[in-house]
Structure formats: C-alpha cells, structure tokens
Amino acid sequence: MNILHLVHGRSFTGQAASGLTDVRALNATGQRGWIGAKAGTALEQDCRGQGVPFAGGFKQGRGLARILYFRHDVKRLRALAGELQLEVVHVHRTADEVLASLAFGKQGRRPLLVRSWHRDPRSVPAPVLKRLVRSGHAFCCMAREHAEVLHQAGAPCVEYLPPGVDTEWFKPALVRGHDGPPRLGMSGRMKIHQDRGHKAMLEIVGRLDSALPWRVRIIGHGEGVEPLMDAVRAHP
Numbered sequence: 625m626n627i628l629h630l631v632h633g634r635s636f637t638g639q640a641a642s643g644l645t646d647v648r649a650l651n652a653t654g655q656r657g658w659i660g661a662k663a664g665t666a667l668e669q670d671c672r673g674q675g676v677p678f679a680g681g682f683k684q685g686r687g688l689a690r691i692l693y694f695r696h697d698v699k700r701l702r703a704l705a706g707e708l709q710l711e712v713v714h715v716h717r718t719a720d721e722v723l724a725s726l727a728f729g730k731q732g733r734r735p736l737l738v739r740s741w742h743r744d745p746r747s748v749p750a751p752v753l754k755r756l757v758r759s760g761h762a763f764c765c766m767a768r769e770h771a772e773v774l775h776q777a778g779a780p781c782v783e784y785l786p787p788g789v790d791t792e793w794f795k796p797a798l799v800r801g802h803d804g805p806p807r808l809g810m811s812g813r814m815k816i817h818q819d820r821g822h823k824a825m826l827e828i829v830g831r832l833d834s835a836l837p838w839r840v841r842i843i844g845h846g847e848g849v850e851p852l853m854d855a856v857r858a859h860p
Contacts, residue, residue, distance in 0.1 A: 625650075627712040628704060628735075630660045630720045632684055633667055639716035639742055640667060646714065646740075647676055660704065679704055690719060701727040710735045716742060718756065725759035741765040744818065745773045753777045767818055786824035805837035814846035822852055826859055834860070 629647050633640035643659055650657035656677075661667050663680025671678040681700045683693035701724060704710065713728075713735045715721045721739050728734035737760045745753055745765070757763065757779040764783045765771050771784040810825045822842065829840050842856065 625655045625712065626708055626710050627655060627657045627714060628660045628679060628708065628710050629657065629714045629716075630682075630701070630724065631667075632717050632720055633661065639740070642740060642742065643714075643716060644671075644674070644676060648674070651677070656708075658708065660701070679708065694723065697723055698727045705735055712736045712738055714738045714740070716740050718748070721756060721759060736761040738762045738764070741770055741774070745770055745777070750777070766820070769818075786821065786827075805839045807839045807841060809841045809843065811843040814844045814848040814852050816846070816848035816851065823855070826855060830860060 627647075627650055629643035631640045631643040640659075640661070647657035647659055658677040658679045659667070659671050660679045660682060662682050662684045663678075668678050668680060670676075681704070682697050684690070684697060685693045701713070705713070705728070713724045715724055715737070716739070721737070724735075724737050728737075739756075739760050739762075741763060744767075748756065753773075754777050757774060757777045760779070762781040762783070763774050763779050764785050765774065766785070768784050771782045774782045808829065810822065812820050812822065814820070814822065825840075825842070829838070832838055842852070
C-alpha cells in the first residue's frame with residue numbers, strides 16, 4: 625500500500641512528529657510511506673537523516689499565502705498521486721484535509737482520505753465538522769470522547785488509537801541481566817477534561833503479569849493531577 629502523510633510544518637514538532645512516527649511504522653511493516661511537505665526545510669533534512677522518504681514540491685503558506693499557494697499545492701498533490709501511485713493520503717490538519725478533498729473530488733480512482741484529529745473536534749463549528757467528516761473515508765483520534773463526537777457528526781469510520789501495546793501479541797518478560805525491576809514510564813500533561821493517554825497506560829499496566837516486579841512512573845503536571853492520582857491509588 626502506498627501512503628502519503630501530508631504534513632504542514634518546517635520541523636518535527638506537533639503533527640509533523642506524528643506523521644514521522646506513522647511513516648516509519650508503515651515502512652517497517654512493508655508498506656510504502658512518504659512525508660509530503662515543503663522542500664528545503666529542517667523537516668526535509670530530518671527525513672533524509674532518518675531515512676524517511678520525503679516528497680517535496682509543496683508551498684504550504686500561512687494565512688493569506690496559504691490561499692495564494694492553494695492551487696499550486698492541489699496540482700502538486702494530484703501529480704504525486706500519479707507518480708507514487710498513492711492509495712491513501714493521510715492528513716493531520718483541516719487545511720490539508722480540504723486541500724486533499726478538492727484535489728481529487730469525485731474522481732473514479734481517488735486515494736482514500738484519512739485524517740488524524742490531534743485536537744477536540746468539538747472546537748470546530750458543527751456545520752463545518754459535518755462537511756469535513758463527509759469528505760474523508762476514515763478518521764483516528766487521541767481520546768475516546770473525540771471518537772464519539774466524530775461518530776455523531778456522521779464519520780463513516782472512526783478509531784480511537786490509545787498510545788499503548790496490544791498485549792495479546794506482545795508478551796512482556798523480565799530482561800535477563802537487568803539490575804532491579806523493569807520500569808515503565810509515561811510523561812505527559814494531565815488534563816482534567818481530556819485523557820491524554822494516562823487511562824490507557826493504567827489499563828495496559830493492569831494487564832501485565834502481577835507476579836513480575838514491574839514498577840511504573842507517571843510524570844507530569846496539570847489541573848488533572850488529583851483525579852489521576854486517585855486512579856493510581858485505586859489501581860491493583
């Protein structure tokens with residue numbers, strides 16, 4: 625499968641970092657993935673340095689420049705779809721979702737459009753959100769409540785992707801020669817109204833073999849510290 629991650633950024637931060645992780649994982653499993661972005665930036669240099677395929681040629685302006693370059697980027701995306709025989713275009717921002725949707729329209733053979741939501745979809749006005757979910761084929765998000773919002777807006781396929789391990793496939797074991805018990809760590813902002821993966825972490829830890837001397841360290845700050853600590857104290 626040929627997949628282009630269209631990202632908007634000049635360095636590997638935010639959604640560009642997520643795109644990098646996804647492309648590396650795809651290529652490791654035998655798929656063909658690329659980062660699509662503006663050429664000549666630190667983002668391209670980082671891709672080259674890490675052996676991640678990079679497809680440049682986009683202008684991707686900001687503000688008014690984004691509108692001025694929009695037609696160019698539509699043409700570039702169409703050209704890449706043919707050149708790389710793309711089957712999936714994966715986007716991370718609304719502007720890029722609109723660009724990909726307009727690039728292919730209702731063509732007979734168009735790449736599937738997948739979007740990762742890195743923020744709460746409720747921040748988008750309801751009429752706009754409904755149009756966005758109709759333009760894509762599948763969506764993934766970072767919180768369970770976000771998945772429900774997208775379902776209610778009419779998204780055809782939504783997946784919540786917890787930042788954890790499928791323990792049905794991966795069986796943890798003690799590391800021989802390791803000094804002291806294995807330690808699992810998680811660091812992140814503790815929000816009170818939005819789980820950033822802490823609940824998933826606790827759920828995964830609860831599935832580990834309790835006979836093994838695991839130790840877990842959760843590091844972070846935020847207004848949701850006390851509720852999270854209550855969950856930690858109640859954890860088996």
